Amino acid sequence: MSDNTFPVYNADTIVNFYRTDVLTGQEAKHFTKSDLTPTPKPEAVQTLYMRVLHLLYRFRPECHSMVPLLENIQNPVYHEGTTAITSVYIRMQQFLTMCLVYDFSLNDLLIPQKQKTLTILSAIMNFLHFRKPRMDIILEKQAKFRADMDRLQVYTKGVKEAEKKIETLMTIPPEQQAEADELAAALSELQATNIHEYQEVDAQNESIAEWKAKIAEKTQKLAQVKVDICNLKEDVGKLTSQIVESPEELKTQMEKLRENVKNIKNSTKETDEHLVELQNMVQSVTHTEAEIQQMFNLLQDLESSMNNTKQRADEHQELTAQYEKKQKELKNLCVEEGQLRRALAMKLDKDSKQNIRMQKKREMKEHHVQDVMGQCNQIHQKREEMANRIQEISRETQQLKAKIQSLRDVCSKETARAQALFDTLSASMDELHRRIQTHIVDLKQDVAKMSASF
Known part of the structure; x- marks a missing residue:
């Protein structure tokens, strides 16, 4: 505990937390202290890790057993046993670095030790405690963002109505044109x-x-x-x-x-x-x-x-130009948002196609189970070749994960930039609305003075 930056809880506290906040249904009922002490059960520990990944990343436990690496792979059923463990190990190794655990190994899944397992579960528990208030803050910010967008639409509508009113006030009605000519x-x-x-x-x-x-x-x-x-x-x-x-x-x-x-x-x-x-x-x-x-x-x-009216008209033209400029920036942001949404839709479509392909492969696997059972003797001879191919697949997976991480960094930077642009636009629109309101009040007073003088 002195080497860690987080507290290491006892087994009872960990069991109560994971039964209430992570596990659901029958898994929560069957999970007890005996699954962790004196010797942790690999199946229980793996189930816990899968449920944590599902809670954090919405990665379902059944997805770990799929073989998404290569198409047209020979005998994909042979990889089913190692694919689930490898998938959980890779994702937990990436996740535990955020929990300040850097010595996670494959033995912690296959042959877990009591103290090491309690430390890892305590780190995950500490991260979940930290994540909960941050999620509440993010949800509040999202709700505030939606409210601000609704308010922006209302303000935009109000600005358009005010522009129409200003235009009607600046133009002389036909029935009053004769009177204006007489006054002139x-x-x-x-x-x-x-x-x-x-x-x-x-x-x-x-x-x-x-x-x-x-x-x-x-x-x-x-x-x-x-x-x-x-x-x-x-x-x-x-x-x-x-x-x-x-x-x-x-x-x-x-x-x-x-x-x-x-x-x-x-x-x-x-x-x-x-x-x-x-x-x-x-x-x-x-x-x-x-x-x-x-x-x-x-x-x-x-x-x-008349000079004041001309000055107000010039200010109105300047405000109109600024408003049109902000509208163009808002349109550009909307276009960027549409592009990001289309990219996300394409990604989701690709994932759905990949899931359909995996489902077809699973059906083919079920059809070829009987044929594979007859070829069990050849499996031992090809085990070394499969191990080499698994290593190659692991290297390719690491490269793919590095690319995904770089893409996520780029997306986060673009998101921060879009958020900064939106904040700037919100501040400019608030200032524009305030100036328009003051301009409308001054214009009404000037119109009242002109009418009184006439």
């Missing part, structure tokens, strides 16, 4: 009107600037005239206090001054009237500017919404 015509007319109003506003702004300049000049002149009047009043006061003029000259000067004041008042009144008119014009221009600014904001919103 109204939009162009509104833009032309806005341009004309902008020109009028610019002209009014220029006239307002001219009027403001004139008002500033007149205001400056009025202030200068007021200053002059004040100076004249002061001068008149000084002069009246100093000089005594004639009443007629004083009257004429006073009349001139009154006329000047009257003219100044009239010009001031006219200036006030012009100022009121200009203020009214400024108010109307301001109101027009507010309306034009509102219309300009609406046009900017409409232009931004």
Whole structure:
């Protein structure tokens, strides 16, 4: 036990395990501790090994006695006794390396020893314990894989429906085409009107600037005239206090001054009237500017919404291209899967034909049993030749097994590669579906905004 990496169980534990988990029916009832201790029975040990191979590889016990090596072999019945033992030995030798047992020999089948047999059975028992949870994990992964494939089909169907909805949303229905044309015509007319109003506003702004300049000049002149009047009043006061003029000259000067004041008042009144008119014009221009600014904001919103719609359409085209690329990769994977299935079907067909051929050979063997019994004396003479041929057959079998192992390695690598491609495809499809959903939500919001603005 110290030399092994697995525990060596006692005979009772081994018997209970193999009776419950490996053997079935009458074999489980008849298998007892006496078959292993004190001296193991070769028939019981061989039966156990055959049942283990059947449990692991679905290789039925009756298949060990067939002669599948050469066609048209002479006297195949003579090989029946050694073929079963040789087949079990070859397959157990290959299997026990996975159980960390490397010293399995032909004597362990023909003349089994107690301790060696218990060690081998303990190794197989340890491997079966290890295999059971791994099989559960593999079954869970297979169920998850099937569920993922079903989900992928559902998602693919949903993507197609979403594409149809997007296409219906992007296309204008015929009954709304006239309304869309009217809106486009109204939009162009509104833009032309806005341009004309902008020109009028610019002209009014220029006239307002001219009027403001004139008002500033007149205001400056009025202030200068007021200053002059004040100076004249002061001068008149000084002069009246100093000089005594004639009443007629004083009257004429006073009349001139009154006329000047009257003219100044009239010009001031006219200036006030012009100022009121200009203020009214400024108010109307301001109101027009507010309306034009509102219309300009609406046009900017409409232009931004149209740009967003164009951007969403470009993103949709990119997503569609990516989706088509992933569809092509999925089709390629399906084609590879179909090729592997056809190869498997051809292999199964070949196995069935080989089984039919073996069945025919068995029938021929049953027909020639009586003839073979008369040739038993010649069997002893040809035994050495048969032994040599058996060795050649064994070498060919080893070569065939090596080729099968290499083919299995290649198949496992291809399977891993296909699994990696499928994982990559699943991740890409999940990302694609997520982006499509977000794109649909954004598109619905943009459509709602456009409809509200219209």
